[in-house]
Amino acid sequence: MSQAAVMHPSAEPAESPLTPESWGKLGMWLFIAGDAMSFGTLIVCYGTFRGLSSSWPVPSAVLGINLTALMTFLLICSSVTMVQSLSAVQRGDVKGFTRFMGLTILSGAAFLGLQAYEWTHLINHTLPEAGFSFSTHLFAATFFVLTGFHGMHVTGGVIYNICVFFAVRRGTYGAGEVEISGLYWHFVDLVWILIFTFIYLL
Amino acid sequence: MSQAHTGPNYMAVFWWLLALTILEVAVIYLNIPKMMIAILLVGMAITKAALVAMYFMHLKYERKTLTWIALSPFVLCVFLILMLIPGLS
Numbered sequence: 001m002s003q004a005a006v007m008h009p010s011a012e013p014a015e016s017p018l019t020p021e022s023w024g025k026l027g028m029w030l031f032i033a034g035d036a037m038s039f040g041t042l043i044v045c046y047g048t049f050r051g052l053s054s055s056w057p058v059p060s061a062v063l064g065i066n067l068t069a070l071m072t073f074l075l076i077c078s079s080v081t082m083v084q085s086l087s088a089v090q091r092g093d094v095k096g097f098t099r100f101m102g103l104t105i106l107s108g109a110a111f112l113g114l115q116a117y118e119w120t121h122l123i124n125h126t127l128p129e130a131g132f133s134f135s136t137h138l139f140a141a142t143f144f145v146l147t148g149f150h151g152m153h154v155t156g157g158v159i160y161n162i163c164v165f166f167a168v169r170r171g172t173y174g175a176g177e178v179e180i181s182g183l184y185w186h187f188v189d190l191v192w193i194l195i196f197t198f199i200y201l202l
Numbered sequence: 203m204s205q206a207h208t209g210p211n212y213m214a215v216f217w218w219l220l221a222l223t224i225l226e227v228a229v230i231y232l233n234i235p236k237m238m239i240a241i242l243l244v245g246m247a248i249t250k251a252a253l254v255a256m257y258f259m260h261l262k263y264e265r266k267t268l269t270w271i272a273l274s275p276f277v278l279c280v281f282l283i284l285m286l287i288p289g290l291s
Binding site: 025026029030032033036037040041043044047048051052060065069072073076077079080082083084087179182183186187189190193194196197198201202 | 212213215216219220223226227229230240243244246247250251254255258259260268271272274275276278279282283286289290
């Protein structure tokens, strides 16, 4: 019996390349792949509209690059604190986990606050003054759909992280669950890196 | 710390991501052809995305199957771009 229990983990992976150490991890990766297709489609559509338009604005001239560079920096930092919180929980260091996961949640919330500020400014002043408001130009529509879709993902990620935060402190979640929530959070960071380049800089 | 989980050096990855972000912002002010800027920006963005996926999301240390799953959306994007290019001209 104990022999079988020892044999089990090493015997399992050989059965199929899709049999993972963690089904949750495989599930999250499949979700991320599907989600990435949505983001990919939106970005490609943005590029197509831009290529077809004769009056597309130069994004870096209309949108504020400095603020979004700061937002990018925030998300990269939050990814680092996320991996630190995973290392902490793997060491069994709940205090370290609390600190790093708390910082991750705060960075995510700060990102959302900055995005809300950016949107308010763009909708009320910058875009109408430059002639690219929602009702007059496709640029605004594609821009808000893309950044809004990403912003919803960040909102979901912050809520997810808050749930994981309390579940680990209660002791119901361990390193495996933190790693899976980390995958989602890093994906949101990765998408923002691409949005920052393709929408704001290019 | 004997159980050296030869994991990635997260801080090194962080500095790379930060440096590439600063370079990206700097590149758009360079006085070089637009095409050159676009190539540099896309190259750096893909490098950053790959860094996050390989080290933060541990793809480098996982089974290959997960890497194939992660790459599958790009196939769709390439397909989509090829479908849409004729409409652009």
